[in-house]
Amino acid sequence: MRKSQRKFLIVADESPECRTALYFAARRAEATGARVCILAVIEPGDFNHWLGVAEASQREAMEAAETLxxxxxxxxxxxxxxRPDLLLREGKRREVLADVLEEDPMISILILGASPAKEGPGPLVSALARGKGLFAGRAVPVTIVPAELSKDEIDALV
Known part of the structure; x- marks a missing residue:
């Protein structure tokens, strides 16, 4: 068991910037004796009136999240x-994130990847930039990792 049980939390998605943020978190965890914690969130669907479609869609979303x-x-x-800690939750991403931060006092840093896309850096990073009260309860420091950083550049930072 490591000296510290501090955790660095990553919010999982299929984006390349998530992989960059994960690599940064893993390298920092390795260097500081912390753990990596990965959260995947299954957002609620819009198929309430079609029960069979909703169930199939939910099952597919669960399988995709587990694979990710x-x-x-x-x-x-x-x-x-x-092996990192893995969390799979259902709900709205910002609400689930706030709940996870409230539940686990060992999470010491949230690490997000910023997208280089024209549409913006991503919903969580955008919410932070706009000061939209991302954290309902316990606030934690946030590290935003630019998607353009290479592994060599991350290694040089850590």
């Missing part, structure tokens, strides 16, 4: 040598 978590966990473990 496993892939990200393998990437993190390749860097840290330890």
């Amino acid at each position: 978590l496993e892939s990200l966990a393998e990437d993190a473990e390749a860097v840290t040598g330890e």
Whole structure:
């Protein structure tokens, strides 16, 4: 067991910037004796009046989230040598994130990847930039990792 049980939280998605943020978190965790924690959120669907469609859609979303978590966990473990904590929750992303931060006092940093896309850096990073009260309860420091950073550049930072 490591000296510290501090955790660095990553919010999982399919974007390249998530992988960059994960690599940054894993390298920082390795260097500081912390753990990586990966959160995947399944957002509610709009199929309430079509029960069969809703169930199939929910099942597919759950399978996709589990596959994504496993892939990200393998990437993190390749860097840290330890399996990260994996969380799979249902709900609205910002609300679930606030709940997870409130529930786990060992989460010490939220690490987000910023998209280089014209549409903006991503919904969570945008919410932080606009000061939209991302955290309902316990606030934690946030590290925003530019998607353009290479692994070599991240290694030089850590």
